[in-house]
Amino acid sequence: MRDVEGVIARMGGHGHGVLDHDGERFYVPFTVPGDRIAARVGEARGDGFAAQLVVLEEAGPDRVEPPCPHFQACGGCALQHWADAPYRAWKRDALVAALQRRGFAAPPVADLVTVPDHSRRRAEFIARRVKAGVLMGFHEAASRKIVDLEACNVLRPALLALLPALRGMLLDVLGDGWAVDVKVTETETGPDVLITGKLKMRVQERIALSRAAKAAGLGRLSWRFDPRSDPEMLFQGPQAPLVRFGGTAVTLAPGGFLQATAEAEAAMADLALDALQDAKRVADLFSGCGAFALRLAVAGKTVLAADADRPAIAALQAAAKAAPGLAGRVTAEMRDLERQPLTRAEFRKLDAILLDPPRA
Helix, strand or coil: CCEEEEECCEECCCCCEEEEECCEEEEECCCCCCCEEEEEEEEEECCEEEEEEEEEEECCCCECCCCCCCECCECCCCCCCECHHHHHHHHHHHHHHHHHHCCCCCCCCCCCCCCCCCCECEEEEEEEEECCEEEEEEEECCCCCEEECCCCCCECHHHHHHHHHHHHHHCCCCCCCCEEEEEEECCCCCCEEEEECCCCCCHHHHHHHHHHHHHCCCCEEEEECCCCCCCEEEEECCCCCEEEECCEEEECCCCCCCCCCHHHHHHHHHHHHHHCCCCCEEEEECCCCCCCHHHHHHCCCEEEEEECCHHHHHHHHHHHHHCCCCCCCEEEEECCCCCCCCCHHHHHCCCEEEECCCCC
């Protein structure tokens, strides 16, 4: 291995600082432009080399103190050490550059819309049984090790406060070394928890988990052996987990998808409603359980909503049927849009399309 020294010139596309030295390029995580550093060179990566920060000799002007004690260990965040203004500009510029590479000479990209700290309402934790108990949190960066979460600057406080109870629930149903995914979503009627993975699940464990879920104030607790299995409900409170899109109530399916924060969802919905104000007939493709479709229907549009997620479409159909004034405004269908896209005849019946596909 060899070391390299120099000043970080700019931020790369993956959030790693870029150091140019003697005609070579090095990508160094947890650095910011202006940092004078020494780094250990690793494997070749793209047009340069990955490198690991060894010594921060002098901090750049935009370096700040990360607010989270788990930062650098936890793989959830990568840029808490960078000041807000340059970070926002970098995020916007990354989108502009991506669009320009695809032929848009001057794309009309607005400033970044941010959300408050402690506003993420859903998270997927990993939990593993070890000799000392149950570790629960997020993976370390580029590792299978688990950061046993005690603080988080991103999550809603109610999600973080739930972790001790969830560790206790899992203690007697996880074998030594076993690990499960635990998806937690904050809803109006209590947290919705979906556990995926192998558990000891005899009758007594089911009873114990149900009692523990009630004691912890969960809205619902479900379990499935793997992602292809239908969830088994172990506990549900007096009312199923409920969310609202605009003013319309939706009963969330176990582990159902929501935008990570309510603030981001509302901002995107406002943009969509503004852009589509003159459209009467709209298709909401990859609609999920209706974050956009229901708001569009309330605004007087006729909406075709399509998604491959059967429980999400069922939730959307039920919500549209129950909401006053939305009868006949929303047609929701389960449809794999990658295999069965809209036809030319269907396009002719529409004024506009709202497209919000999953990342993949």
